[in-house]
Amino acid sequence: MAWTRENMARRAAKELQDGYYVNLGIGIPTLVANFIPDGVSVTLQSENGMLAMGPFPAEDEVDADLINAGKQTITELDKSSYFSSADSFAMIRGGHIDLSILGAMQVSETGDLANWMIPGKMVKGMGGAMDLVAGVKKVVVIMDHNARDGSAKFLKNCTLPLTGVHVVDLIISDVGVFKITKEGATLIELAPDVTVEEVRERTEASFSVADNLL
Amino acid sequence: MAWTRENMARRAAKELQDGYYVNLGIGIPTLVANFIPDGVSVTLQSENGMLAMGPFPAEDEVDADLINAGKQTITELDKSSYFSSADSFAMIRGGHIDLSILGAMQVSETGDLANWMIPGKMVKGMGGAMDLVAGVKKVVVIMDHNARDGSAKFLKNCTLPLTGVHVVDLIISDVGVFKITKEGATLIELAPDVTVEEVRERTEASFSVADNLL
């Protein structure tokens, strides 16, 4: 039984450690905030210029001057601070954010990431993704293991334009979790009832398998 | 009759225009603030992180957290703002200051300035002088025309380590005023009873003389 989006977000939340400063990408990564373990206090950064994002506002708290990087209305906390985009990316580029969790179109077995552009099709832009993957200490990708047409997204080499090279440290997909280091990729966890064999079939990248899964 | 320090400061004040943002160096340049013409409003920047410096404090206003770049206690004005040294020099380096007035040990006929170091003798440092002369739109030097031993300070080439190359736009010395452009140096004003001939004798630099002084 493959993981749901919620399962993936819950698994990603285990990467959070007490005191971490974290940037969550748009989409599934945003859900991770709902599963922060008890006793773990993390501070969420939003790259449009805020540290310590609060939850979505109540109806009467909505403030057009207070949004996250996904342009959603949010709230502030007692410990919040605001700053310019230059200061925000100085924080990101300077390695002060502990963890970034974001989505992906493709990841290579050496940790290359493609998540911003499909040539000839989509003209949206990379936003802050290239800065985040270049600057944040640890980068975690949450993604469906395969594209809608069934093709592999975890590849030997990305075929789409890259967001960053050798930047992904961990992939959490619906079939399991892969750790990527300089030595290569390793499958370290499996979703319930998913077999190593099934993962191999659905993956183009080479990866080794952690002992406890064999 | 050569100009006094006060005369020189008064002459330098004529360079101030309404709305100017100005940085005044330590020493005689500081005096310029006393001679700002009526109807001219200028804002003084202090490179240690303040815009709109006020006068020295009254005895009971002295605040150790409020000093200028000469480490003197000062006051703030209604329009003042404080910022970091990085932001202060961003302002200077970015060409946002209209005018800087500072002292000099030597100036060359092409506008090179030496005002920070005598090799083997003085270990003080350049402070913000190199940034100011590189970044400020117009640089005015106030200096004694000759050193204490009578030697020339306005030279063909500076012999002391430089603060900046081609940076001085105007020299105000006790004998007169020199304008320096890409075309060379021109004597444009004389102190009372000082002759062109006397200036030539006391100067090593080549300079032309404005028509009205011939």
Place this chain on the structure above:
Amino acid sequence: MSKIYPNAAAALEGILFDGMTIMAGGFGLCGIPENLILALRGSGTKDITAISNNAGVDDFGLGYLLTTRQIKKMISSYVGENKEFERQYLAEELELEFNPQGTLAERIRAGGAGIPGFFTKTGVGTIIADGKEHKDFDGETYILETGLIADVSIVKAYKADTEGNLIYRKTARNFNPMMATAGKVTVIEAEEIVEVGTLDPDQIHTPGIYVQRIIQSVNLEKRIEQRTVRSEG
């Protein structure tokens, strides 16, 4: 010399020209200079190179200037919300330069700070690095990015005093402070204009030296793109 102008059109008078470069503050539709964008549309200025993190939506913000075809080129990090933008771009009617958001922010900060170039890790190994100088520092590779300045910056502030000291509000700050430093002429629209002495000198976000012209914002829409609320109870 008062910096206060009676309205947006007056504040832009004499500083606009065809082919000019304009920086416009804001992130999405948050903290955008609504009045000045409208006045820019009214001016008819053409062939604008617009530096702005986003391109507005079809019927608001910089989208106005796309509809009127006043913009020749955009330098942005993300334009996903604007269909007209995508149409013009795919039809090759519009030039587009994508910058990573942090690189864009830093290029503007550098432009205002007199820094013509800086090295960053962002974009190394991607198409962003194509044609750019690469250099290693301590065994890691970086690329050279250049500073950006604009002929005019249009900036949205929360409060301005009459000297041009500015304060921004919450995430409406975003790109506004850097753009204020990087315009040859910087024009501010503020929700409130106050007398000097009202703002705490320790709490000024943008010192008045960067500000040449100021207007009072009127009829602000402050449109929200993603109105998300939490369910009560």
Place this chain on the structure above:
Amino acid sequence: MSKIYPNAAAALEGILFDGMTIMAGGFGLCGIPENLILALRGSGTKDITAISNNAGVDDFGLGYLLTTRQIKKMISSYVGENKEFERQYLAEELELEFNPQGTLAERIRAGGAGIPGFFTKTGVGTIIADGKEHKDFDGETYILETGLIADVSIVKAYKADTEGNLIYRKTARNFNPMMATAGKVTVIEAEEIVEVGTLDPDQIHTPGIYVQRIIQSVNLEKRIEQRTVRSEG
């Protein structure tokens, strides 16, 4: 995980080592971390490379660490107030690297911002440019300066909340904010420590992410170098 430590010595425990690089905030004697400097003296840490705009005076500020010979090298822009410094330097007992003040400030800001190098006009044609890469942008020559980081930054704030959000006061801000971003470990001494929620989120000078340890300043001298007053009447 509380960031609050009981005193300066405790706040420096476990992060000091001989040969380390330390950034110390302040301009002259204004806004210096008095308590942390004393604790550093007490620690006996040797062969320190100290990055600080000035070197204190003979009997105060970083002058303490010169007297005890704990500093091997200074990176500063101006050290004119310190006779012991001059003596040690001329006797070649102390290494010295002069940086133009703005270059020093920007190098620290760059270090904290992940920028390993930037180009500046400052110092072109002077001995500061010797051996540095030169590059032309738009027909003007600039030199490459590099980012600076420190093993530990010691920083003086006016107010700190328990999350490490900081506010500085007047010109005591100076080099403190950039140094707070450029320390692998940043230790703050604050005149006042307040609960979170006390400081306005729009008015934080240094966000808490940059701050690892905080102490309450005690017995501040706040010595004044040039006490200048205006004559009354």
